[in-house]
Amino acid sequence: MKIAILSRNPKLYSTKRLVAAAQGRGHEVLVIDHLKCDLIIEAGQPAILYKGAVLKDIDAVIPRIGASVTFYGTAVVRQFEMMKVKSAVGSQAIVRSRDKLRCMQILSRAGLGMPKTAFTNYSKDSKKLVDQVGGSPCVIKLLEGTQGLGVVLAETDKAAESVIEAFHNLKARIIVQEFIAESKGADIRAFVVNGQVVGAMKRQGKEGEFRSNLHRGGSGMLIKLSAAEKAAALLAAKTLDLAVAGVDMLQSKRGPLILEVNSSPGLEGIEKATNLDIAGKIIAYTEKLPLKKKKPKTQASE
Ligand SMILES: Nc1ncnc2c1ncn2[C@@H]1O[C@H](COP(=O)(O)OP(=O)(O)OP(=O)(O)O)[C@@H](O)[C@H]1O
Ligand SMILES: [Mg+2]
DSSP, rough: OOOOOOOOOOTTTHHHHHHHHHHHOOOOEEEOOGGGGEEEETTTOOEEETEEEEEOOOEEEEOOOOOOGGGHHHHHHHHHHHHTOEEESSSHHHHHOOOOOHHHHHHTTTOOOOOOOESOOOOTTTHHHHHTTTSEEEEEEEEHHHHTTTEEEEEEEEHHHHHHHHHTTTOOOOOOEEGGGGGGGGEEEEEEEETTEEEEEEEEEOOSSSOOOGGTTTTTEEEEOHHHHHHHHHHHHHTTTOOOOEEEEEETTTTTTEEEEEESSSSSHHHHHHHHOHHHHHHHHHHHHHSOOOOOOOOOOO
């Protein structure tokens, strides 16, 4: 097969591993920088120019679209789809997964557990908002934050209210969330490929830190998921229509609580923690894509 990996940087661990896994399984691989693609839109003949030349004969693409380039990256994935090239993760599913609030709304409808969350546009009564999620301590998050930046633990109601007001004054969109103390600065990342959990790790924040992000000094270790955790991860990925997904959960007294579902989950942390060939699993799934029958059109459900 000829597989294209949409990635801005061939030197990234995840990109290198996908290339190696694809080559190891006998495929031809191209790394395409989606920002260097031009999309040619004309009746019946969608095409993509890459660095000036028409892209041809690609059997499948694996998108690795960074959060900062979602708009253009997903337009490129959509163009491949218009050209009847299969994508390991659909353009629409990536777009949806990038809106954290929308994801939580959809996942809550599916009955998945999550920390109680409130969102408002109106900052006059921040006390009510804090009360809604059970009072302090509570967590305040920038909707557009990643890597643990913009996630604040407010220990008291007063602190929470000040932080909410400060963010609102900056015109930043935030959510206020119930603080799950039992998770003790750890979260779980379940890596889902094609309806199976292919690896899972627990990330533990460094001493004195409630955020477990590896970028904030947390460390990842292999973990065996409970049946409930596995089921939650699979249902979350399925609900968001993501064939490849990193599902982040907190362990709590009332079972697993979903924090976030990532449509371009990094491979480095999970492969190092689990010693598993996750890239190989993604390629094995991609191999089956061109054989898949087109799904009958369904009504968009949201
Ligand atoms: N409600 C909560 N209760 C307890 N701990 C939390 C809560 N929300 C987040 N955390 C901790 O903070 C970390 C960072 O939060 P979160 O994953 O929501 O933001 P992020 O990592 O910045 O965003 P993203 O995952 O979208 O990149 C989590 O991994 C978790 O360890
Ligand atoms: Mg996170």
